[in-house]
Amino acid sequence: xxxxxxxLRLEDDAVVFLDQRLLPLEEVDVRCGTxxxxxxxxxxxxxxxxxxxxxxxxxGIALAAAKGEDxxxxxxVLRESRPTAVNLxxxxxxxxxxxxxxxxxxxxxxxxxRCRRMAGHTAELLSPGTxxxxxxxxxxxxxxxxxxxxxxxxxxxxxxxLDHVWVDETRPLLQGARLTAWELETASIPxxxxxxxxxxxxxxxxxxxxxxxxxxxxxANGDTANKIGTYSLAVLARHHEIPLYxxxxxxxxxxxxxxxxxxxIEERDxxxxxxxxxxxxxxxxxxxxxxxxxxxxxxxxxxxxxxxxLAGAVAA
Numbered sequence: 001x002x003x004x005x006x007x008l009r010l011e012d013d014a015v016v017f018l019d020q021r022l023l024p025l026e027e028v029d030v031r032c033g034t035x036x037x038x039x040x041x042x043x044x045x046x047x048x049x050x051x052x053x054x055x056x057x058x059x060g061i062a063l064a065a066a067k068g069e070d071x072x073x074x075x076x077v078l079r080e081s082r083p084t085a086v087n088l089x090x091x092x093x094x095x096x097x098x099x100x101x102x103x104x105x106x107x108x109x110x111x112x113x114r115c116r117r118m119a120g121h122t123a124e125l126l127s128p129g130t131x132x133x134x135x136x137x138x139x140x141x142x143x144x145x146x147x148x149x150x151x152x153x154x155x156x157x158x159x160x161x162l163d164h165v166w167v168d169e170t171r172p173l174l175q176g177a178r179l180t181a182w183e184l185e186t187a188s189i190p191x192x193x194x195x196x197x198x199x200x201x202x203x204x205x206x207x208x209x210x211x212x213x214x215x216x217x218x219x220a221n222g223d224t225a226n227k228i229g230t231y232s233l234a235v236l237a238r239h240h241e242i243p244l245y246x247x248x249x250x251x252x253x254x255x256x257x258x259x260x261x262x263x264x265i266e267e268r269d270x271x272x273x274x275x276x277x278x279x280x281x282x283x284x285x286x287x288x289x290x291x292x293x294x295x296x297x298x299x300x301x302x303x304x305x306x307x308x309x310l311a312g313a314v315a316a
Contacts, residue, residue, distance in 0.1 A: 001154070001187060004112050004145040008047055008056055010101055012066070015059040017047045020141055024182035035064040035074035042081040042088070045173070049142020050216040050252055051111050054087030058095050058104040065099035083264040084225055084284050086217040086254040112145030114249040117298040122152035122212065122247050125294065125301065126161045131209045133166040133199060136227035137179035138214025138247065148214040148247040150183055152296070157189045165191040166202060170227060172272050172281070196229050203240040211237045215248040215295075222289030222306025223260030224248075228282055234291040243293035250297045250313050260286035 008017050014031040015038050022028050030046050032038045038060035041047055047056045057078045064074035075092050082088060091107055126132075132153060136142075139150030147154065156162040165184055170176035177193045184191040194202065202208050211233050217225045224230075224246050237244045257263055263286055270279035295302045295310065302309035 002140050010059040019046050035060040036077050039077045039081040050085035050087040051143040053085045054091035055108045055144040057088050058091040058107045061095040061099045062101045062104035084216050084266045087251045090251050114298040115143050115146040115151045118296050119151040119155040121300050122296045123156040126156050128161050129163045131164045133208045133211045135168040135213045136170045137175040139183040141179050149212045152247050167191050167193045168196045200236050211244045215246050215252050217263050218253045219257040219259045220255045221259045224287045225263045225284045228285050231285040231287045234287040238291050246295045253310050253314050
């Protein structure tokens with residue numbers, strides 16, 4: 001497992017990121033000397049994953065404060081860098097009254113600790129011999145430390161509960177094939193990358209016991225935005241009577257968003273799909289709450305009705 005400071009860290013004159021666009025073939029650092037540069041790193045997916053984006057934004061504000069930048073402008077440019085992940089706005093709100101480096105580093109440390117706690121809660125849902133399927137990357141790279149969904153798989157493996165992980169390659173940017181597989185390989189967890197479209201046949205063959213993913217925003221009613229393709233998995237899992245578990249910190253729960261229809265969905269450049277033809281490239285989709293067996297945060301396992309259980313999680 002990568003140390004949190006290897007994934008992203010705040011130095012005296014820069015925020016430094018491990019460039020996730022180049023993994024697993026190259027491990028290259030990107031140094032950002034301004035809040036605007038941090039925003040660009042978020043937008044271009046040098047750093048990605050809702051919790052890690054939040055930490056990056058906090059570091060961007062702390063850097064701006066240390067350099068005497070206009071904090072209102074720094075907040076604006078960071079807040080506009082990616083619209084779907086609510087952790088970004090949460091972290092910026094947290095930094096308003098105390099834009100210090102110490103505060104930003106505490107946000108980072110707290111995020112890592114939240115992941116460890118939710119991983120333990122999720123592992124309690126699994127039985128020995130579990131074969132899990134996961135989508136996108138919700139590991140240490142996406143959270144700045146231990147990982148949400150992948151952190152849960154790591155804990156389950158350490159407890160002797162996990163037998164195998166199916167890793168959706170996650171089109172179009174292959175966060176599963178590039179990042180999740182790399183993290184699982186580093187942890188020596190048995191896994192295999194599959195084409196996104198192979199999930200249905202594996203479920204039908206009885207080779208999947210549960211689906212575990214992270215989230216970028218969870219609405220008050222439990223509707224959940226995650227990487228495009230998660231909704232498809234949820235429908236498949238329901239048809240095959242397989243539980244879908246969403247693992248995310250309370251900072252991802254947005255009680256101000258009543259349901260999934262109010263979650264902004266980022267549309268990315270069509271060139272990520274094709275350089276020649278017209279294309280649509282939504283980065284996320286929304287899974288309705290009724291398709292989710294449980295949502296796990298650091299405070300525990302939450303089940304429907306989510307309107308009540310998630311409110312308690314955020315208040316805890």
